Amino acid sequence: MKDDYYDILGISKSASQAEIKKAYRKMAVKFHPDKNPGDEEAETKFKKAAEAYEVLGNEEKRRKYDQFGHSAFDGSQGFGGGGMDMDDIFSQFGDIFGSAFGGGRSSGFSGFGGGFGGQSGRSKGGNLRIRVSLTLEEVANGVDKKIKVSRKKKPDDTTFKTCTTCKGSGQVTRVTNTILGRMQTASPCTACGGSGQILDKKGSGTDAHGLKMTEEMVSIKIPAGVEDGMQLKVSGKGNEPVGNGIPGDLIVLIEVKEHEHLKRDGENLHYDLYISFAEAALGASKEIQTVSGKVRIKVEPGVQSGKILRLRNKGLPNLNGYGIGDLLVHTNVWTPQTLNKEQKEFFEKMVGDTNFEPDPKKSDKSFFEKVKDMFS
Structure with a gap:
């Protein structure tokens, strides 16, 4: 409060x-x-x-x-x-x-x-903003990116001199009489913009402020676990100021590319695994994609569609170092849309067979219960 x-x-x-x-x-x-x-x-x-x-x-x-x-x-x-x-x-x-x-x-x-x-008496140059696209694999491991950045810099042949208005302080003072006595305030110098210096000699190819647009390779260390929309700051890699001052910063906007097989939910990842009727009934060994490569998992005989298999620590790392998420494999039993004569006769014989009749147990969670568990 x-x-x-x-x-x-x-x-x-x-x-x-x-x-x-x-x-x-x-x-x-x-x-x-x-x-x-x-x-x-x-x-x-x-x-x-x-x-x-x-x-x-x-x-x-x-x-x-x-x-x-x-x-x-x-x-x-x-x-x-x-x-x-x-x-x-x-x-x-x-x-x-x-x-x-x-x-x-x-x-x-x-x-x-x-x-x-x-x-x-020191001004700061303007910030620059760029977008950096990452794959889910790069998010999982962290990555060093080298990006070409165009930024304004002071060339060697540009020179500055002390501002005569503020004497290099970057500020001008004002004294006023108030009920509390004589008050003195300071404000940025309008002649030099608060930098304390003004342009003395323009270098070749520079703008009106003596700055020149140059290209520079900037190394950006992106930590593991970043999310889409996050912004990182690289100090001192923005535009340089006029005169005596400090460069601005480079603001990096993170964009995470959509993965072909994996969906992100915080630190957890989701994977849709489709299996056939036969594989659901007999069990199977299936190869699935993770952010660290492909792995094989065992599907037990009699698995039901909607069952979620949890692979511990196969998700993404927490940005603040609080562990690693899981990979949740969602089992989907694929119903064939067309059958040949032999297949159709087989399933017709199974109609009414007790092994093929649904018989959910109390321990078998409904779809909504599974969704609730997934988000809790």
């Missing part, structure tokens, strides 16, 4: 907007990242305070919260349960506590995922 916003800020439900703002500033200063470097508990309290203030500091949202509580937003308003981004906090509320730390973004902090000083 989420903490009450009033309790987070340590105020009563009748608190005025000025009291709410004062309480938030007090908490923001106390748990500010500059004062608590590397302290995860302080980071959590810092984010929760911002989440509470974002709602209570807005009259309309506060009315909804007082009436319906957290359900008033259903995760679509506020900050969705404290999952705030530090840049969001400083961009929206930096003027509230900026004077205490010389700006909305500190010049000396490098924690909380690199959202502050360690990244100050």
Whole structure:
């Protein structure tokens, strides 16, 4: 259950907007990242305070919260349960506590995922997205893929120089007078886009930003057990930024090809085995396909259509390493659609024979019971 916003800020439900703002500033200063470097508990309290203030500091949202509580937003308003981004906090509320730390973004902090000083003046290049198709066998074993990627890079003959507007910091500051005193906030420099550098000399074949499209072979390690639709990230293999910064990431969308014989259900696999009347009555040895090759299984005499044979650990590995699934073999007795004279005479003689009359036992599960067991 989420903490009450009033309790987070340590105020009563009748608190005025000025009291709410004062309480938030007090908490923001106390748990500010500059004062608590590397302290995860302080980071959590810092984010929760911002989440509470974002709602209570807005009259309309506060009315909804007082009436319906957290359900008033259903995760679509506020900050969705404290999952705030530090840049969001400083961009929206930096003027509230900026004077205490010389700006909305500190010049000396490098924690909380690199959202502050360690990244100050550094921009990030754009991400790239590609699709990678895998066979079920590759999913079972994991695979290293080498993919040719076209990405923007800075050639050696492109040079940059320090931005004269922000002096290389990537930020410009603004000082305003408020009821709480002089407040200083920082925002990305519009002249250099926050990179701290501007283009000095364009290299040959580059675009307006001094970047050149190049092809590069990227090695992607895909772990066993991935599923269709999953996304993997290869850090630093996206486009390079303008000036001083870090490259974007390569986002890999996984597509799993449909297998000819096997159907996937999480870590389990399903296989349809068709056998004849004779094989069902006499028993048989049948070869079936698995993700690790073909294996032979024994079909017992008198097997019924719909019986499921379970081959342990013949499925797919769990992505998080929690074991391996099973291969479920579904037995289907094939009824011939045409009979020759001799075959027809044989079956006509069997009509009424007690061996050919259905006689299900209580231990014989119905089709619906088998389906229920399969999904439970």
